[in-house]
Amino acid sequence: MAAWTSLAAAMLGTTALPVMAGTPAAASYDERPAKLEQPTAYRDYERRSVDIPMRDGVKLHTVILVPKGAPMPKGGAAMLLTRTPYNAEEMTSQHASGRMAISLDGYDSAPEVVAEGGYIRVVQDVRGKYGSEGTYVMNRPFVGTSLNPTKVDHATDTYDTIEWLVHHVPESNGRVGILGISYDGFTALAALVNPHPALKVAVPMNPMVDGWRGDDWFHNGAFRQYNLSYIWEQVGTRDNSNKYEVTEADAYTHFMRYGSAGAAASAHGLDQIGFWQKLKAHPAWDSFWQEQAMDKILAKAPLTVPTLLVHSLWDQEDIYGAPAVWKALKPQDKAGNLFLTMGPWFHGQEIERADTLGAVRWDADTGKWWRAHVLAPFLAHYLYDKPMDVGTVTAFQSGTNRWQTLPGWPTAPATAKLFLHADETLGFDPSAKEGTVDYVSDPAKPVTYEPRPNKLVGYEENPWPTWLTDDQRPVSGRPDVLTFTGPVLDKPVTIAGTPIVHLTAATSGTDSDWVVKLIDVYPDEVPGDRAMGGYQLAVGMDIFRGRYRESLSVAKPITPGTPLEFTFDLPPANHVFRAGHRIMVQVQSSWFPLYDRNPQTFVPSIIDAKSADYVKATQKISVGGTNGSYIALPVVP
Structure with a gap:
C-alpha cells in the first residue's frame, strides 16, 4: 500500500500524504447525497407524487401537478385525469423544464390546453404498471363478466381515484375531467361505467374499443x-x-x-x-371479445357524462373504436351528451402539429385548430361553466381540406353502388358483361402493406404513423393486385360515412383473406405540389378473413371454386374526390407483414399454421351483371 501511495504521489508530482483520521472508508466513498432534493422554486407548478388506495387496498401511483404563480380560478381549479399503463412519472416530466406546459409536452396531454386552461393535471399508473401495486391484465375486463373474477376494474379504480382527489386536493373545484389516447382512451371510456358524480366530462381519443373487429389485435x-x-x-x-x-x-x-x-x-x-x-x-x-367490447358495454346504460369522442381518419392503430362507440350510443343519447370529432390525423396526432400526414398537406395545422376551437372550449364549458360553440360533430373534409360542423354522422347512407367492371374500370352503373377478373395469390410472395424494408412499430424516424396515407402505386402493377380505375371526374364526388364492400369472389383454396382499398388518384401533375402528381391516396382500406364470411364467431372453410359474397365495412371517410381526379379500387389477398398470412388452406388455427399449409390460390372476382362486385358509397347528393 505504501509503495502504491508513493507511486501515485510521484505521478502527481506531490508528496504522499497519510490518510487522515475521519476520511470515509473506500467502501462508503460516494459523492452523491443520501437523498437528492430537486430545487423547485423556479417551477410554475407544484408536483405531488402520491399512492392512492383503492377499495381492495391496492395503491395506485399518481402524479398531481398543481399550477402556481397565477390566479387560481374562483372556487378552485378543475382536475384533468389520465389513467395510463405508460409511466405516469415520465409522462409528467417529458422535458427538463420548470414550466408545467413543457413538462407535459408529450403523450396524451395537449399541454397548451392544460396549462392555459388553469387545470390541475393528474396522471396515474394503472394496476400492475410502473409505480402502481397490483396485477396487470391487458384491457382489464369489467366486474360482473365471466372474464373478471375480482371486484375491481378500471371503472372502480377510476371512481376510487376521483373520490380521493376531490377530498385531498384542496386547490380543486371538485370537478374532474378525464382524457387519454389509445389505451388511455380506453380507460377514459371505462370511467363512464357507473361514473363518479364529480366526473363532469370525458374525452376518449383514439380509444381501444374492440380488439377483434378492428382495433389493435x-x-x-x-x-x-x-x-x-x-x-x-x-x-x-x-x-x-x-x-x-x-x-x-x-x-x-x-x-x-x-x-x-x-x-x-x-x-x-x-x-x-x-x-x-x-x-x-x-x-x-x-x-371473450364481445364481453369486453366497449361499445357493447357502454350501450347498456344511458350516457350521463358529456363525452367528446375523437377519431383519426387515418388511425393506423385504433381506427375502429371511436366510430363504433358513436354508432352504439348516439341513437339513445336523448340528453345530447355525446359529441364526435373526426380529424385528418394518424393515431394521436391531434395533440401534435398536424399540417401534413405523410406526403399529404392539409393547408393548415389541423391539430392546433382543433385544440383551440373544440377541445379547449369543450373542457372549459363543463369544468368552468364557460360558453361553448362546439357542434355535435366536427369533421375534417379531406379533398377540400376544411372543417365542417355537422348535426350528425354519417351524413349520407351507403347506397351509391360503385361497380367493378371486367376491363378493370369502375362505374356507378353495372356493366352488362359478366365474368371474372383473376389473380394468383402466393403466400410465399405476399403483398406488403408498405414498401420494404418494413420496420417494426415505432414513432421515431419510422414510417409507421403515416403508412395509411402511403402512395399505393408501388403495388398497383403487381400481378396479384387487381386495380380498377374510374374515368377522370368532371365534377366532384363527395362521400361522408362508411363505405361497404360487397365482394363476390371465388378461391381455389379453402380459406382466403380479402383486402380492399378505396383510393383517390390525383392528376398526373398537381400545381404547387409536384410530389402529389399521380399519387394514389387510400381514403379507406381494410382486410377481411374469409373463414368468417358466415359468422364472425365461428370459422368455416370456404367451398373451393364457388362464388360467395364477402361483405365488410371500410373505415369511415369524409372526403371529396375532386374534379380531375379518379376513383380507384384495389383488391388483393395479403397485407404483409402487418397481418399474418392466410395459408389459403383451412386450418383450425392460422396463428399456428405449418409450412405445408401455405398454398397458392387462384382468386376470381366476379364483375358485371346482378352478381358483380361493388362498393356501396355514402355519396352526398
Missing part, C-alpha cells in the same frame, strides 16, 4: 402480428424493461423466417405471456 379476424413486440414489452414486465429483440432490419424478413405468427411468438418467448395465450385461444369474435 385483429381486423375482421386477420391477426396483426406487428403487435407481438407490444405484447411482450407491455405485459412481460411492470416497467416495460424487457425489449422484443430482433436480428433482422426488415420485418418482412423477420416474419417470413418464422412462417406463422405463432412460431415467431414462441421463438421470442411470448408463450410465457398470459394475454398471448388468450389471443391464441380466441381467434374468432367469440364471447
Whole structure:
C-alpha cells in the first residue's frame, strides 16, 4: 500500500500524504447525497407524487401537478385525469423544464390546453404498471363478466381515484375531467361505467374499443402480428424493461423466417405471456371479445357524462373504436351528451402539429385548430361553466381540406353502388358483361402493406404513423393486385360515412383473406405540389378473413371454386374526390407483414399454421351483371 501511495504521489508530482483520521472508508466513498432534493422554486407548478388506495387496498401511483404563480380560478381549479399503463412519472416530466406546459409536452396531454386552461393535471399508473401495486391484465375486463373474477376494474379504480382527489386536493373545484389516447382512451371510456358524480366530462381519443373487429389485435379476424413486440414489452414486465429483440432490419424478413405468427411468438418467448395465450385461444369474435367490447358495454346504460369522442381518419392503430362507440350510443343519447370529432390525423396526432400526414398537406395545422376551437372550449364549458360553440360533430373534409360542423354522422347512407367492371374500370352503373377478373395469390410472395424494408412499430424516424396515407402505386402493377380505375371526374364526388364492400369472389383454396382499398388518384401533375402528381391516396382500406364470411364467431372453410359474397365495412371517410381526379379500387389477398398470412388452406388455427399449409390460390372476382362486385358509397347528393 505504501509503495502504491508513493507511486501515485510521484505521478502527481506531490508528496504522499497519510490518510487522515475521519476520511470515509473506500467502501462508503460516494459523492452523491443520501437523498437528492430537486430545487423547485423556479417551477410554475407544484408536483405531488402520491399512492392512492383503492377499495381492495391496492395503491395506485399518481402524479398531481398543481399550477402556481397565477390566479387560481374562483372556487378552485378543475382536475384533468389520465389513467395510463405508460409511466405516469415520465409522462409528467417529458422535458427538463420548470414550466408545467413543457413538462407535459408529450403523450396524451395537449399541454397548451392544460396549462392555459388553469387545470390541475393528474396522471396515474394503472394496476400492475410502473409505480402502481397490483396485477396487470391487458384491457382489464369489467366486474360482473365471466372474464373478471375480482371486484375491481378500471371503472372502480377510476371512481376510487376521483373520490380521493376531490377530498385531498384542496386547490380543486371538485370537478374532474378525464382524457387519454389509445389505451388511455380506453380507460377514459371505462370511467363512464357507473361514473363518479364529480366526473363532469370525458374525452376518449383514439380509444381501444374492440380488439377483434378492428382495433389493435385483429381486423375482421386477420391477426396483426406487428403487435407481438407490444405484447411482450407491455405485459412481460411492470416497467416495460424487457425489449422484443430482433436480428433482422426488415420485418418482412423477420416474419417470413418464422412462417406463422405463432412460431415467431414462441421463438421470442411470448408463450410465457398470459394475454398471448388468450389471443391464441380466441381467434374468432367469440364471447371473450364481445364481453369486453366497449361499445357493447357502454350501450347498456344511458350516457350521463358529456363525452367528446375523437377519431383519426387515418388511425393506423385504433381506427375502429371511436366510430363504433358513436354508432352504439348516439341513437339513445336523448340528453345530447355525446359529441364526435373526426380529424385528418394518424393515431394521436391531434395533440401534435398536424399540417401534413405523410406526403399529404392539409393547408393548415389541423391539430392546433382543433385544440383551440373544440377541445379547449369543450373542457372549459363543463369544468368552468364557460360558453361553448362546439357542434355535435366536427369533421375534417379531406379533398377540400376544411372543417365542417355537422348535426350528425354519417351524413349520407351507403347506397351509391360503385361497380367493378371486367376491363378493370369502375362505374356507378353495372356493366352488362359478366365474368371474372383473376389473380394468383402466393403466400410465399405476399403483398406488403408498405414498401420494404418494413420496420417494426415505432414513432421515431419510422414510417409507421403515416403508412395509411402511403402512395399505393408501388403495388398497383403487381400481378396479384387487381386495380380498377374510374374515368377522370368532371365534377366532384363527395362521400361522408362508411363505405361497404360487397365482394363476390371465388378461391381455389379453402380459406382466403380479402383486402380492399378505396383510393383517390390525383392528376398526373398537381400545381404547387409536384410530389402529389399521380399519387394514389387510400381514403379507406381494410382486410377481411374469409373463414368468417358466415359468422364472425365461428370459422368455416370456404367451398373451393364457388362464388360467395364477402361483405365488410371500410373505415369511415369524409372526403371529396375532386374534379380531375379518379376513383380507384384495389383488391388483393395479403397485407404483409402487418397481418399474418392466410395459408389459403383451412386450418383450425392460422396463428399456428405449418409450412405445408401455405398454398397458392387462384382468386376470381366476379364483375358485371346482378352478381358483380361493388362498393356501396355514402355519396352526398
